Amino acid sequence: MGGMMNLFEDLEQRNSEYINAIDALNLLADKTNNSLPNICKFLLLRSFNFNIETFSKGYLDEIYHCDYQGGLHDGMYEVTTDILERGLGNFECKQTDFNLIYDKEELERYYWLRSDFFSFQPIQELNISPSDYTDYLTGKALLWLSKQEKDTFIEDMQELNKDELKPKTFEPPLFYLNDTFSLIEASCLLSGDSPIQINRCFNDTNFDQNHHNFNEAYNFINSAIWAGSLPENLIPSHQLKLYLQSKGKIIEGFNDNLPIQEPIGCGNPTIQQNEPNIENLNAEISRLRKEIEDRDKTAIELQNRISELESQLSDALSKNIPSINNELHPSLDPAHKNHAPELLLAVQAWEAKYLENEYPHQEHTPAITNILKNKNVTQVNLVKRICAITNPKK
Incomplete structure (x- = not known):
């Protein structure tokens, strides 16, 4: 029998026309003996982000268009600019508007056209060529192979430093700490996606194909909203934690440390259910009635507050309605x-x-x-x- 047929030869051929963005930056850093922040600063100063468009690799390994020119400066490629600006901070974790922690691995799905990259004049002035990239990939592959060819577990353990021997602690994304969650953020909890990336490409033509896990999570959360199990707008964090727990969805760093829910009908834990007495039962009835009264009072207060806010919103809208030629449309x-x-x-x-x-x-x-x-x-x-x-x- 013959060898296995390569079913993806045409895909690999098309992808060979691109260079991974992170690999490209590491190549420049290695060849010039500079840090990644310096490389990104150099490229921004030379208007790399005004000339080089960024592409993205989907879950089927197809590389597709994802960038556009616009934003604060006309002619600037948005995704290219974002990559280089993150590189100024050496791709360190930071807080964003969506309270998300990102790292360099998040950007490894982005690519640039090889022809664009190596023909960029400032890169040519550094004497960086496609053959340098081939050498870089070869060295990277050899390094990976050397790590796989260790003879025994004992040899590996002897070479680990003390930091590597320490137990790894999971650091959840910062948006896990949100007090409220939008539908997209709640879906990202389940799919493991970044809310920033999802919002950025939400309207892309190939969104459904490239984010099938998110779509599944989105439908799950949306069905809970339609059923009335979750609120339609912002979902309180504690309510979302309890709902996911009730469905058997335990997410590390989010709802994995909730107390065990008291079974319905057990009453106050201080009451011995196997030996009830009149005094304890009366006390439990009084406690539950008081709890109902407190909840009714809270509901009335909340409804009054909602009415007050709706009135304030109506006044604010009336003061902030756009006009045409000083006349209200x-x-x-x-x-x-x-x-x-x-x-x-x-x-x-x-x-x-x-x-x-x-x-x-x-x-x-x-x-x-x-x-x-x-x-x-x-x-x-x-x-x-x-x-x-x-x-x-x-």
Whole structure:
């Protein structure tokens, strides 16, 4: 019998036209004996992000377009800029608007065209060539093989330093500590995705193909919302923890240390259920009645607070309604019988981003999503519609 047929030869051929972005930066650092932050600073100063477009590898290993020119500076490739700006901090973890911790591994799915990279004039001036990249990949492969060819476990243990012998502690992403979760953030808890990356590519043509785990988690959370098990807008952290626990979904660093839920009907743990007496039963009945009274009082207070906030929101909207030629457009007037509330929300979001310059360093979709989130608007379909109709590039 013959050898195994390579079913992906054409895919590998197409992918060979690209260079991994992180490998490319490491290559420049190795060849020039510089740090990664210095390399990224050098490329930004030479307008690399205005000339080189970034591509992304999907879950089927297909490399596809994911970048566009726009943002704060016309002509700047957004994803390329993001990679280099993260590199200025040596890809260290940091807090973002979505309270997410990222690292360099998150960026290893990004690629640049080889022809673009090696023909970039400042790189040519450094005498960096495609053959250097081939040598770099060869050295990287040999290093990996050398780590796999250790003879015995004892030899491996003898070469480990003290830090490596310490037990590894899991460091959960910072957004796990959110007090509330949007539908997208709750779905990312289950799928293991980054909310920032999901919001960035939510409107991509190939989103469903490249993020099937997220789609499954999204449908799961959405079904809970439709069933009334979770609230429609922002989900309180404790409520989400208990709901996932009830479904057997235990997520390390999020809901893996919750106390065991008391079985329904057990009553106060101080009561001996196998030997009830009149005094204890009366005490338990009084406690439960008091608990009902407290909850009713809390519900009334919350409803009054909601009414108060709705009144404040109505006043705020009336003071912040866009106008045309100093005249209020009928569709934006809440008092008009044909008022379009989503159109009003879209205009306010667009003005916040492009007139008031909110979130100036974020791309369009994450910025609009954050602006809407600040207005307590998190319904995914509504957010997607407003992101699309307010995008100057579409």
